[in-house]
Amino acid sequence: MQPRLVAFRIERRIISAAVFAGHHLEHADTRHLASRYPKALDSATGYVNWIKTMFLIETAIVEKQTTSAPTRRGKLTGEVVTQLRGAGVPVFEIEPSDLLPAFGNPPCRSRAEVRGSVGLIWPSLVTDKQHPSSLDAAALGLYFQIQKLLSPN
């Protein structure tokens, strides 16, 4: 079976995942998180564990935090990264400044432009059932998979 990769987009009240086999998007969805941090963390780690087990994940990707200030999003991301690494899943962190320009020529400058492109690639992600952050997760996964594919051996 082809190894699977998951890309997570984590926000204050949301965690989205996009699962890839090669450059094929197999699954994408989102969980809303509670406003109380302990409950939110519990939901996020439960969701990450479900994705990891359900799709036999071998690699995970998250967006690198660009601010050093302690934020709820940063704290949640740190916990998810620790959880995955603790379970033996390698986690790669992608700089937003590398991700955004990849989705257009001339390079995209905003997340909205990237979402526009990813929505054209996978129109099923632009529905009422999907949160826009699932587009961010899919962008992250596609970026990583194709970088890996085109990198020198």
Next chain:
Amino acid sequence: MNGILDSMLNKSRLFIPETVEGYIALQLARALNDTGDVWKYIAMFDHLPISAILGALNHSRTRQTTRDSMTALFEWEINRLIQKGGQYAA
């Protein structure tokens, strides 16, 4: 007149991927410093499987010399593969 032509030329250089192949073509064009004509790279997917295109990229990387640009080597290899019927031979 030149303004209209320039604007048409610039429009053809604008590219937003609408498919996975389009996204790969854009990254391929970037890897080869040739983003002026991404459509050329998209057209390759009509003739060759991605494994053959990646094979041609690696081939041009390893054979690159100071005299021959990697882009020229890549295009030469792609044309050779298309003429051969899409089968990649290292």
